[in-house]
Amino acid sequence: MSSPGFATALRCRECHRESAMEPIYVCDFCFGPLEVAYDYEALRKVVTRESIERGPASIWRYADLLPCDREYAVDIQAGFTPLIKADRLGKELGLNHLYLKNDCANPTWSFKDRVVTVAATKAREFGFTTLACASTGNLANSVSAHAARAGMDVVPYALTDADGRVAGLNRVGLRRAGFPRDHVADIRNAFRILFSVGSPLENRMEQLAGAVQSPPGQRLLQFVKATSKRGLAGRSRRGTG
Numbered sequence: 001m002s003s004p005g006f007a008t009a010l011r012c013r014e015c016h017r018e019s020a021m022e023p024i025y026v027c028d029f030c031f032g033p034l035e036v037a038y039d040y041e042a043l044r045k046v047v048t049r050e051s052i053e054r055g056p057a058s059i060w061r062y063a064d065l066l067p068c069d070r071e072y073a074v075d076i077q078a079g080f081t082p083l084i085k086a087d088r089l090g091k092e093l094g095l096n097h098l099y100l101k102n103d104c105a106n107p108t109w110s111f112k113d114r115v116v117t118v119a120a121t122k123a124r125e126f127g128f129t130t131l132a133c134a135s136t137g138n139l140a141n142s143v144s145a146h147a148a149r150a151g152m153d154v155v156p157y158a159l160t161d162a163d164g165r166v167a168g169l170n171r172v173g174l175r176r177a178g179f180p181r182d183h184v185a186d187i188r189n190a191f192r193i194l195f196s197v198g199s200p201l202e203n204r205m206e207q208l209a210g211a212v213q214s215p216p217g218q219r220l221l222q223f224v225k226a227t228s229k230r231g232l233a234g235r236s237r238r239g240t241g
């Protein structure tokens, strides 16, 4: 059974009023934080230890306990990270069975993959096409990886690396799609300008507007114009060669 049936509402942690499952994050009445309310009675009848164990070796074995529909899953294989027995630390703390959960084993090396898997899936379910976040690092890595997996907002004609950063021009794809040579050269030139380092994005956009000549070049320019306010996927550390 898919999960949305069990998540019933968003409930305010302060005033306990309920709101519909919509893309909101504060209570309309008191600005309190919202958390998901579930139908635990119904859940109890369906979810068992065995039903969870039968699921995939990822966060999706808990699909019934997540507030999103698995049909929209943005799955980068997050979760199911190893438990490591910490005998010596356990002894220090007087605990006989102490385990550490190694969430560095997630696909982008942080526990943020768990929350972003749920958030990205819910965003797709709601019909959003762009993911964005405020981050000091780990969250951005996870968001860009999920966005890449979901095919959300990455510059056209680009290849991305595992972190969702632009790694280069998709030359093979352009060739297969039958792009003429001069169009490919135009796009390559546009990429060179767009992903050059050292000048602000506005300057690069101005240069780009003066440089593009072909229809796909124009398309790239329009995309960058429309997306730049939200931020573009950056360049891979491996360069854009």
Ligand SMILES: [Zn+2]
Pocket (backbone or CB within 6 Å): 012, 013, 014, 015, 016, 017, 027, 028, 029, 030, 031, 032
């Ligand atoms: Zn409230």
